[in-house]
Structures are given as structure tokens and as C-alpha cells.
Amino acid sequence: MKKTLLLALSLTAAAYSAQAQTAAPAAVGPVAGPAITFEESKFDFGSVAQGGTVTHVFKFKNTGKAPLIVNNIGVSCGCTTPEWTKAPVAPGKTGTITAHFNTTGKFGMQNKVLTVESNASAGAATVSLVGEVKEASATASTAPATSTGAAAPAKMKMKVK
Template sequence: MKTIKLLAFALFATTASFAQQAEAKPATVQVAPQTPSQLKWEKDTHEFGTIERNKPVSYEFTFTNTTKKDILLKDVKASCGCTTPNWTKGVIKPGEKGTVTATYNAASPGAFHKTITVTTSEENTSPKILTIKGTVQAEETPAPAAK
């Protein structure tokens, strides 16, 4: 009799552990639609053409604050460690210009395509993507010495 009671209890405990629970619904988050930045960029892509390996090259992207508010560049990130961004750090007042400089140091020969993502203090705006591209020439091998 003890065995039957113990078996019944074990069966009940096992059944209870597999009982379904109500699924928790994730909270819905309302995200405001993002619009393009109101900064006016002179260019958002730069083609370096053919460059030498291990010789850094830079390009300065220039923009104008066409909004009616002071703007800050909150974050500027490169897509890889081979590209270093430098940017206007202070407040850019309406009508003023600012810059983002991208310096690329090519370690490998071949084509490259790198991006720099610029996030501003503008509300509900999507980040601006700047692009640098080109080709790193392969190192020439010295010609064998003539005999």
C-alpha cells in the first residue's frame, strides 16, 4: 500500500511539473519614427582611388547646421579599427559648419569600403552614414638583380 501511495505521489509531482504556465507577453514599446537628420552634408561618400598600403589617408566631411537649434555630434563610430574618426566636439549653432574627418590606414591590398556612423543630438533622427572607399595597391616586388 505504501508503494502505491508513493507511486501516486510521484506521478502527481511529475504531472504538476509539466503543467503549462501562462505565457508572459512582452511589453510593447512605442518607438517614434525616425527621420533623416536636418544637417546638410556637402558629400556623404568619398572615393580615394588607389592608395598605398600602410600610408594613412584622410578625408574631411563637412556639414552645415540647417536647423533652428544648437546641435551636438553625440557619437561618431567607424565600422572597423582601421578607420579613425575625428569630429567637431562643441555645439554647432544654426548656420555654422562642422566636420567629421575619417582617417583610413590600409593594412591589406585590395578594394575597401568603410563607413562612419554619425549620431547627433537631434530628436528622433536616424544616424548619418558616411562612406569612404578605394583600392589599396599591392606592394611591388623588387625585380631580381641582373647578373
């Protein structure tokens, strides 16, 4: 009798376990809280001459169901300064982060990371500026090179002081 009862309990437990593992995944949709989604997370500014400022605007959308508030943006170095949308971004609406990278004193390949701190459900997000800073006397291209070697449309402004 004990063996039969033990066998019945084991089979019941196995059936529940198998059912839990084969359950359909929940539908993926907007997050209950705020969510930040960037159009691009990395901007390649190509090659620029040392001494200027590279400026790029990162656009983001609140893909969640609650207002998104960007609290702060941390930078990987003091040569990069951010400006961002300070007002809450309603669900479905967009905001911007403008990154200014001062190339003075920089040389070679650069990767400037901006850490976006917000009330997004997923936590902090990052965006980055990448490219090469050449000596001021070297010729610099304002259009980043693509993998095919052709120039892509530039999305940056150069400010030379």
C-alpha cells in the same frame, strides 16, 4: 427617412475624405530641431598603396533651427579613426569630421562607413570612404578616377610611416 439620413452622412464623410487627400502639402523648410547636412556623403580615394593612411575631411552644416551636437561616431572597422567638431554647431553654421583610414593589412576594394550619432531630428547619418588598396610595390594613384576616366582633384593626404 433613415435612408436619406444615411445617404447624407455618407456624402459628408466622402467630402471630408476627398478634401483630406487633396490638401496641399506643408511647406518644406528648416527642421524645428537640429539637422545635419553633408557636402558629400561618400569620398572616393581612388587607388592607394598598402601601408599608408588616407585622411579626408567631411564638412557638414546644421540646417535645422537648434544647436547640433555630434555625440559619437561609430566606425565599420578599427582601421578607421574619426575626429569631429565637439562643440555644439549653431543653426546655419558648419562643422567637420576628419576620417583617417590606415591601409596596413588591407587589400582590394574598401568601403569604410562612419556612423554619425547626434541629436539631429532625422537620427544617425552615415559617410564613407571608398577606394582600392593595392600592394605596396604597385603604383598607386593619388587622384580618384571619374566616370570619364579623367582624374579628379585629390582631397586626401597620404601619410606613410
